[in-house]
Amino acid sequence: MAKKILTIESSCDETSAAIIDDQLNVLGTVVASQEAIHERFGGVVPEVASRAHLEAILPVLEKTFQRAGCTLGDLDAVAVANSPGLAGSLLIGLMAAKTIAFLTGKPLIAVNHLQAHIYACRVAYKVDPFPCVGLIVSGGHTSLFRCQDALDFEEIGGTIDDAAGEAFDKAAAMLGLPYPGGPSISRCAAAGDPKAIAFPRPLVNEPDRLQFSFSGLKTAVRYKICGPGGTDTASVRLTDRQKADIAASFQAAVSDCLVAKSMAALRLTSMKTLCVGGGVAANQTFRRQLEEAAAKGKIRLFIAPPQLCTDNAVMGAIAWERYRAGLFEPLDLNIYPTKPNKI
Ligand code: KG4
Numbered sequence: 001m002a003k004k005i006l007t008i009e010s011s012c013d014e015t016s017a018a019i020i021d022d023q024l025n026v027l028g029t030v031v032a033s034q035e036a037i038h039e040r041f042g043g044v045v046p047e048v049a050s051r052a053h054l055e056a057i058l059p060v061l062e063k064t065f066q067r068a069g070c071t072l073g074d075l076d077a078v079a080v081a082n083s084p085g086l087a088g089s090l091l092i093g094l095m096a097a098k099t100i101a102f103l104t105g106k107p108l109i110a111v112n113h114l115q116a117h118i119y120a121c122r123v124a125y126k127v128d129p130f131p132c133v134g135l136i137v138s139g140g141h142t143s144l145f146r147c148q149d150a151l152d153f154e155e156i157g158g159t160i161d162d163a164a165g166e167a168f169d170k171a172a173a174m175l176g177l178p179y180p181g182g183p184s185i186s187r188c189a190a191a192g193d194p195k196a197i198a199f200p201r202p203l204v205n206e207p208d209r210l211q212f213s214f215s216g217l218k219t220a221v222r223y224k225i226c227g228p229g230g231t232d233t234a235s236v237r238l239t240d241r242q243k244a245d246i247a248a249s250f251q252a253a254v255s256d257c258l259v260a261k262s263m264a265a266l267r268l269t270s271m272k273t274l275c276v277g278g279g280v281a282a283n284q285t286f287r288r289q290l291e292e293a294a295a296k297g298k299i300r301l302f303i304a305p306p307q308l309c310t311d312n313a314v315m316g317a318i319a320w321e322r323y324r325a326g327l328f329e330p331l332d333l334n335i336y337p338t339k340p341n342k343i
């Protein structure tokens with residue numbers, strides 16, 4: 001009979017659990033999003049997030065077991081994302097996982113949230129993509145990794161300031177669009193012209209530098225909305241058409257940067273496979289541009305399906321790799337909120 005693992009994800013503002021078998025079939029999963037809670041603040045408030053995780057974790061677990069038709073006794077292991085993420089949020093998932101591991105006597109497995117974002121491609125396509133270049137584009141991270149295998153990642157590039165998702169969220173806020181900014185910008189952009197405004201493509205002219213920078217682009221959006229110096233807070237006076245053009249042009253600029261540096265990473269590492277995950281990878285314009293560039297460069301491309309781009313516990317299926325390698329954790333496992341260069 002297939003073995004079953006429970007995975008828990010609570011690193012930022014989604015409380016999620018999944019029960020997945022050793023063939024990577026998802027037997028049941030639930031994602032409880034806190035978007036509505038954080039919307040009025042325009043971003044995730046860490047203390048509010050951890051309290052919301054605390055309220056959601058038991059109902060999410062109960063529903064996941066219900067959907068999977070399983071009980072605690074059916075589990076072979078318990079996995080939890082314990083790095084990187086918000087400290088208070090990570091702790092809720094970790095405590096739940098430890099409790100279940102203690103109760104059932106089954107092994108506890110640590111999941112690295114960034115590795116898991118890339119592993120979402122492995123789960124979705126049921127194809128082994130390693131070795132590959134991994135691009136993680138989310139609200140907190142924009143990083144390029146050389147992924148030798150599922151558990152051996154070395155960071156080869158990343159943002160020197162804002163993450164791509166953070167830039168989407170901030171640009172949306174400037175345009176008066178709701179949080180989270182990625183989906184709002186892309187909805188607004190649908191009616192706009194991506195060539196209307198020539199926003200900068202920072203660092204794209206330096207093809208050997210695997211770095212991103214989005215803070216200048218964000219400032220350019222502010223100047224476009226509020227005039228030179230960005231002091232005239234006149235965004236309310238923008239017409240819907242102007243907003244759509246700004247959103248579409250901003251989205252095109254971010255997408256161009258992400259595609260250019262992904263292709264540069266493939267060239268510099270001589271790798272031929274690219275795996276992409278994280279919330280921003282749900283963006284349709286970015287997906288289309290990446291597909292075109294990959295086809296042109298004869299690159300094997302795996303982009304996580306949209307529902308596995310934003311945070312979820314299904315990508316925690318990477319725990320099966322650790323299970324097979326015998327990488328189990330003691331019950332005093334800690335959280336590691338910041339990201340190491342080699343994971
Ligand atoms: O991976 P994720 O759910 O959480 C983190 O680990 O950060 O990513 C959330 C980020 C947010 O900044 C959100 O605005 C962005 O992903 N996002 C998008 C889209 N959907 C979510 N950005 C662009 N286009 C989208 N369709």
Ligand code: ZN
Binds near residue numbers: 279
């Ligand atoms: Zn994430």
